[in-house]
Amino acid sequence: MSDMPTKVDIQEEGPREGFQIEPGPISTERKIELIDALSETGLQKIQVASFVNPKRVPGWADADDVIRGFKAKEGVVYHALWLNEKGIERAMQHSDRLTHMGSISTTASETFMKHNTNRGFEINREVQRGQIKLYKKYDIPVRRASIMTAFGCNFEGEIAPQLVVDRLKEILDIADEEGTPIEILSIADTMGWAAPNGIKQVVGKVRETWPDKRICLHLHDTRGMGVANVYAGLEMGVDLFDSSVAGLGGCPFAALKGAAGNVCTEDIVFLCNEHGIETGIDLDALIEVARLAEDIVGHPLPGSIMHAGSLSQYKVPQAAE
Amino acid sequence: MSDMPTKVDIQEEGPREGFQIEPGPISTERKIELIDALSETGLQKIQVASFVNPKRVPGWADADDVIRGFKAKEGVVYHALWLNEKGIERAMQHSDRLTHMGSISTTASETFMKHNTNRGFEINREVQRGQIKLYKKYDIPVRRASIMTAFGCNFEGEIAPQLVVDRLKEILDIADEEGTPIEILSIADTMGWAAPNGIKQVVGKVRETWPDKRICLHLHDTRGMGVANVYAGLEMGVDLFDSSVAGLGGCPFAALKGAAGNVCTEDIVFLCNEHGIETGIDLDALIEVARLAEDIVGHPLPGSIMHAGSLSQYKVPQAAE
Numbered sequence: 001m002s003d004m005p006t007k008v009d010i011q012e013e014g015p016r017e018g019f020q021i022e023p024g025p026i027s028t029e030r031k032i033e034l035i036d037a038l039s040e041t042g043l044q045k046i047q048v049a050s051f052v053n054p055k056r057v058p059g060w061a062d063a064d065d066v067i068r069g070f071k072a073k074e075g076v077v078y079h080a081l082w083l084n085e086k087g088i089e090r091a092m093q094h095s096d097r098l099t100h101m102g103s104i105s106t107t108a109s110e111t112f113m114k115h116n117t118n119r120g121f122e123i124n125r126e127v128q129r130g131q132i133k134l135y136k137k138y139d140i141p142v143r144r145a146s147i148m149t150a151f152g153c154n155f156e157g158e159i160a161p162q163l164v165v166d167r168l169k170e171i172l173d174i175a176d177e178e179g180t181p182i183e184i185l186s187i188a189d190t191m192g193w194a195a196p197n198g199i200k201q202v203v204g205k206v207r208e209t210w211p212d213k214r215i216c217l218h219l220h221d222t223r224g225m226g227v228a229n230v231y232a233g234l235e236m237g238v239d240l241f242d243s244s245v246a247g248l249g250g251c252p253f254a255a256l257k258g259a260a261g262n263v264c265t266e267d268i269v270f271l272c273n274e275h276g277i278e279t280g281i282d283l284d285a286l287i288e289v290a291r292l293a294e295d296i297v298g299h300p301l302p303g304s305i306m307h308a309g310s311l312s313q314y315k316v317p318q319a320a321e
Numbered sequence: 322m323s324d325m326p327t328k329v330d331i332q333e334e335g336p337r338e339g340f341q342i343e344p345g346p347i348s349t350e351r352k353i354e355l356i357d358a359l360s361e362t363g364l365q366k367i368q369v370a371s372f373v374n375p376k377r378v379p380g381w382a383d384a385d386d387v388i389r390g391f392k393a394k395e396g397v398v399y400h401a402l403w404l405n406e407k408g409i410e411r412a413m414q415h416s417d418r419l420t421h422m423g424s425i426s427t428t429a430s431e432t433f434m435k436h437n438t439n440r441g442f443e444i445n446r447e448v449q450r451g452q453i454k455l456y457k458k459y460d461i462p463v464r465r466a467s468i469m470t471a472f473g474c475n476f477e478g479e480i481a482p483q484l485v486v487d488r489l490k491e492i493l494d495i496a497d498e499e500g501t502p503i504e505i506l507s508i509a510d511t512m513g514w515a516a517p518n519g520i521k522q523v524v525g526k527v528r529e530t531w532p533d534k535r536i537c538l539h540l541h542d543t544r545g546m547g548v549a550n551v552y553a554g555l556e557m558g559v560d561l562f563d564s565s566v567a568g569l570g571g572c573p574f575a576a577l578k579g580a581a582g583n584v585c586t587e588d589i590v591f592l593c594n595e596h597g598i599e600t601g602i603d604l605d606a607l608i609e610v611a612r613l614a615e616d617i618v619g620h621p622l623p624g625s626i627m628h629a630g631s632l633s634q635y636k637v638p639q640a641a642e
Contacts, residue, residue, distance in 0.1 A: 154635050192629060195595030196552050223632075224588040224625025225595075228549040231517050267545040274516035274546075304545025308513060311544075314475050 005239035007278040009045070011216075012038060012265055014293065016047040016081055018248030019059045022297050028062045030296045032069040037289045038245060039073040042281040043265075048098075049080045051087035067094045088138055102135035103144035103186070104128040104175060106167045109153035112190070116148075121170070128171050132178045145171050146186035146218070150202055152193025159193075161205040168206065184214045184240070189229070192222025196232035203236040216240040219263045221247060221302065226263035227271055234277065243268055246290035247302035264303040266290050270310060283310050324558035328599040330366070332537070332563045333359060333586055335614065337368040337402055339569030340380045343618050349383045351617045353390040358610040359566060360394040363602040364586075369419075370401045372408035388415045409459055423456035424465035424507070425449040425496060427488045430474035433511070437469075442491070449492050453499045466492050467507035467539070471523055473514025480514075482526040489527070505535045505561070510550070513543020517553035524557040537561040540584045542568060542623065547584035548592055555596065564589055567611035568623035585624040587611050591631060604631050 015035055019026055035048050048070060054061035063080070072078060077099045080091050091098060106128070107113040110121050119127065135142050149156075150164045168185060175182045185206055203215055217233045219226055219241070230241060247264035266286045272279045283305075290306035336356055340347055356369050369391060375382035384401070393399060398420045401412050412419055427449070428434040431442050440448065456463050470477075471485045489506060496503045506527055524536055538554045540547055540562070551562060568585035587607045593600045604626075611627035 152632065152635070157635050193632060195592060197596050221625065222629045223591060224548055224585065224629075225592065227545055228552045228592065231549045231552065264545065270544060271516060271546065271549065275518050304542065308543045308545075311473065311514060314473070314478050 003237035004234050004275060005237055005277060008234070008239045008241065008272050010043065010265060010268065010279055010281065011240070011242045012043045012046045012245060013242050013262060014038070014244035014246065014248035014265065016050050016060075017244050017262055018246075018293065018297065020050055020052075020057055021249050022059060024059055026059070026296060028065045028069060031062070031066045034245075034289070034293055034296055035066070035070040035078075037292055039071065039076050041286045041289055042279075043076065043286075044280060045077045045079070047081060048078050051080055051082045051090040064090065064093070067097055070097075072097050085134060088134065088140070092138060100138070100140045101144065102131070102140040102142035103146055104131055104142065104171050104182070105146045105148065106171050107148040107190075108159045108164050108167055109149040109156040111155035112149045112153050115155065121167070125170055125174060129174050129178065132175060132180055136178075136180070142175065142180040143182060144184040144186055144216075145175065145182045146188060146216075148188045148190040149193075150187045151189045151198045152191060154191050161202045164202050165205055165209050169209075172210075182213065184216055185210065186216040186218055186242075188218035189220055192220040192225075194219065194229050195225050196228050199229050199232040200236055203233060203238060207236070214240055216242065218242040221261055221263050227267055230263055230268045230271060234272075234275065241268060245286065245303075246293040246306055248293055248297070261302055264290075264305075266305050267303055270305045284312055325555050325596060326558055326560035326598060329555070329560045329562065329593050331364065331586060331589065331600055331602065332561070333364045333367045333566060334563050334583060335359070335565035335567065335569035335586065337371050337381075338565050338583055339567075339614065339618065341371055341373075341378055342570050343380060345380055347380070347617060349386045349390065352383070352387045355566075355610070355614055355617055356387070356391040356399075358613055360392065360397050362607045362610055363600075364397065364607075365601060366398045366400070368402060369399050372401055372403045372411040385411065385414070388418055391418075393418050406455060409455065409461070413459060421459070421461040422465065423452070423461040423463035424467055425452055425463065425492050425503070426467045426469065427492050428469040428511075429480045429484050429488055430470040430477040432476035433470045433474050436476065442488070446491055446495060450495050450499065453496060453501055457499075457501070463496065463501040464503060465505040465507055465537075466496065466503045467509060467537075469509045469511040470514075471508045472510045472519045473512060475512050482523045485523050486526055486530050490530075493531075503534065505537055506531065507537040507539055507563075509539035510541050513541040513546075515540065515550050516546050517549050520550050520553040521557055524554060524559060528557070535561055537563065539563040542582055542584050548588055551584055551589045551592060555593075555598065562589060566607065566624075567614040567627055569614055569618070582623055585611075585626075588624055588626050591626045605633055 049063040049066050050060040051063050079099050082088050147168050152159050215238050217238050219229050243265040244262040245265045247261040249261040269279050269281050269283050287306050290303050294301045359367050370384040370387050371381040372384050400420050403409050468489050473480050536559050540550050564586040565583040566586045568582040570582040590600050590602050590604050608627050611624050615622045
């Protein structure tokens with residue numbers, strides 16, 4: 001039987017993901033324009049920038065200016081990404097506008113971890129312990145643990161759901177030891193491997209192991225399964241998703257080939273609406289923002305509903321003639 | 322509980338759909354090249370052309386030459402579309418290469434029917450009776466009844482599942498009266514309205530009413546729900562789908578805006594593969610044909626897996642070093 005939630009929270013990552021990967025250049029003003037437009041759609045949480053090395057990610061060299069420039073709307077949580085203490089220190093300069101959220105992370109595939117961060121599981125455990133101590137130093141709460149390559153890995157192939165549980169358990173134990181118990185388990189399809197049955201198996205296993213923790217799905221639409229995977233998540237009762245407006249960060253064709261965009265926010269809002277699941281988001285307003293995003297990046301983006309339009313105009317009851 | 326089939330039949334409509342809608346011109350040779358390539362993928366049924374008025378559909382003015390030119394592969398069923406007796410007569414000229422299949426049809430929305438064919442339900446019943454008599458004259462079996470706008474209509478809005486059953490019943494009764502009982506019920510999301518719950522409701526209602534008939538889903542990916550809708554169909558035990566290689570007939574961006582392509586064949590083959598459902602189709606071979614289709618039409622097509630690649634290279638067991 002279905003275990004559909006009645007309400008879902010969607011965490012917008014479009015600005016951070018998109019401006020990181022777009023060849024650009026995109027002006028600070030236009031980045032701010034997108035964030036301000038997103039703030040008016042009913043989204044409750046927006047990742048607005050990335051405090052990373054500007055030499056490696058030139059698209060976010062202006063992170064400080066973007067953060068200073070957007071119009072913070074009451075009730076919306078704005079946050080940023082960082083990868084190290086330098087990034088945290090930059091983020092701390094904006095504590096008046098940003099909500100800081102710490103998280104610890106691991107991967108299901110050790111080979112991927114070695115390629116990505118040049119460390120294995122054993123070292124990673126100590127790195128995560130250090131990470132928690134660092135967050136404590138800055139008084140940043142740590143509520144989220146995430147696991148990458150949870151549904152498959154280009155290096156290691158298929159990933160057994162039990163492995164996801166085992167790897168998560170390692171870092172959850174560390175968080176418990178450090179007195180920062182984790183509330184949210186974020187499961188990421190980093191390489192775009194997941195299909196609906198994989199979503200159900202992994203979510204089922206994780207939920208069975210930690211029935212009291214909230215599960216978040218971070219899904220990519222690399223192989224066209226994005227919406228179907230969100231649907232499978234909904235069927236499993238998942239009520240928290242990361243996504244990107246217009247599918248920012250991905251690209252439907254060769255210009256950015258291999259860019260595996262997050263699932264598209266407005267497409268999954270449509271999915272939720274059609275199933276009577278509340279998101280708090282105004283779909284038609286969000287579609288307009290998706291079109292704005294396309295204008296800002298200057299090329300077509302992968303979203304579907306932004307091109308076809310919602311159904312709201314057709315569902316309005318006809319006035320009597 | 323899930324009612325997933327173990328085997329699914331996929332009916333390829335890419336050539337017919339695609340070359341009808343593409344602004345072209347596309348040479349007869351390249352159309353034949355696509356059909357010949359499709360024949361080598363394991364597809365068992367391919368709709369290869371449309372015998373329609375060349376003045377209205379110039380893309381199929383060369384239907385006769387295409388049919389004469391492709392290399393018929395043993396075991397593959399090739400068929401064509403027609404809209405009237407003139408079209409049937411043209412198709413009959415190719416009975417050595419084509420399998421002729423009659424069908425009757427209706428719509429859930431009478432307003433759509435009036436816009437589309439300038440007739441209402443009452444007249445349509447007589448038209449369908451005439452259609453059956455026509456098929457009898459040409460000795461063409463009539464096994465399929467289809468219903469358009471089954472999940473919603475831009476003119477009439479939401480469609481109640483019971484309406485789908487009621488409308489289908491009208492034409493099934495006629496088929497019974499004429500001694501040509503229908504075996505396949507084809508349910509079409511003509512306007513791209515369906516979401517997974519709608520698929521489940523309509524399929525559930527139709528299956529409950531006619532448990533012995535086979536259900537076919539004809540789905541469009543207009544609003545990004547295509548793969549999720551196929552998945553919902555699979556969960557309901559549906560084992561017959563229409564689709565188009567590369568999503569031919571649709572377009573992910575403005576050049577052909579509003580073109581609501583069928584769901585993409587190779588994306589749903591991937592979906593089936595990942596769920597252990599047999600299709601008889603070689604996914605990697607089909608991906609190559611999807612890329613050929615993109616080359617033939619000269620612009621990006623909506624398929625996902627054709628751009629990202631399958632997972633087969635990663636799943637091959639590593640040889641011992």
